[in-house]
Amino acid sequence: MTVLCIGAHPDDEISAGGTLAKHSQAGDRVVVITMTRGGMGHRTMDPADLVKLREKEAHEAAKTLGVELRLLDYVDGAVPTRQDVAYTLAAHIREIKPDVVLTHSDETFHPDHRATHRMAIDAVFAASLPLLDLQGLPSYNVPRVLLFADDLYRRHDVYVDIRDTIDMKIEAASRHASQYEDWLVDGGCAIDSGWDAVGYRDAFRMEGHIFGGHCGIEYAEAFDDLQPRGPIALPKLAI
Numbered sequence: 469m470t471v472l473c474i475g476a477h478p479d480d481e482i483s484a485g486g487t488l489a490k491h492s493q494a495g496d497r498v499v500v501i502t503m504t505r506g507g508m509g510h511r512t513m514d515p516a517d518l519v520k521l522r523e524k525e526a527h528e529a530a531k532t533l534g535v536e537l538r539l540l541d542y543v544d545g546a547v548p549t550r551q552d553v554a555y556t557l558a559a560h561i562r563e564i565k566p567d568v569v570l571t572h573s574d575e576t577f578h579p580d581h582r583a584t585h586r587m588a589i590d591a592v593f594a595a596s597l598p599l600l601d602l603q604g605l606p607s608y609n610v611p612r613v614l615l616f617a618d619d620l621y622r623r624h625d626v627y628v629d630i631r632d633t634i635d636m637k638i639e640a641a642s643r644h645a646s647q648y649e650d651w652l653v654d655g656g657c658a659i660d661s662g663w664d665a666v667g668y669r670d671a672f673r674m675e676g677h678i679f680g681g682h683c684g685i686e687y688a689e690a691f692d693d694l695q696p697r698g699p700i701a702l703p704k705l706a707i
Contacts, residue, residue, distance in 0.1 A: 469496040472566035474557065474588045476547055476580035478506045478526035478539070479644040483616040484570050485533060485637035486630025486676070487689050492534030493633070499536045499564050501557070502526060503584050504544040509647055515544075521646055529643035532636060547583035555602060557591030562605035573615040573692060589613070589694065617690035620678050624690040625697075627683040634676055634687045638669050 506522035507515035530537035571588040572581040648668040676687035
């Protein structure tokens with residue numbers, strides 16, 4: 469199995485960190501594509517220096533999770549929504565041939581996350597078009613697209629048991645120290661809150677507990693289907 473995670477920034481893969489680690493441990497191929505290199509996530513550091521730091525952190529986190537990392541060069545805070553961006557992602561999709569794509573929900577408040585959601589979905593569509601020439605790569609249909617759950621309390625379509633990988637998720641988050649031990653603790657941007665009151669280690673355990681509570685396990689990550697599977701008629705009731 470091959471899993472592709474498309475995030476806006478270095479550290480966004482942590483939203484699915486336990487799931488990614490679980491698949492890498494199982495011997496599956498896991499690829500993380502990051503749209504930006506994170507040059508805006510600090511209060512005082514020069515953006516060029518911050519990009520170098522975050523690239524290093526991203527590679528360390530990827531190693532912790534056991535995933536391949538591809539860093540793109542779009543501007544942090546201004547991920548574009550253009551056809552050429554979707555086509556760039558579509559070429560990666562055709563090359564990687566993922567069985568499932570994980571990406572941001574369109575319910576998120578962050579403009580880069582929403583833009584990445586739109587570009588990832590457009591790329592999945594573009595990758596499937598047989599007559600669209602993308603670097604000579606053959607067309608490819610992604611079987612399933614799952615979106616990071618953006619609401620802790622409502623029910624979601626898919627839950628992944630991460631009891632065995634919650635510690636790897638937290639360890640990978642710790643590799644993004646410029647974010648989880650600095651930027652977010654110091655208030656982050658306008659939509660970030662709560663990290664100064666609850667450290668990220670406890671926050672991820674609390675989140676995992678809440679999602680796990682939806683499905684009766686200790687820790688889980690949650691996702692929504694881009695195209696939810698419709699109801700089925702059973703031949704008879706099953707338990």
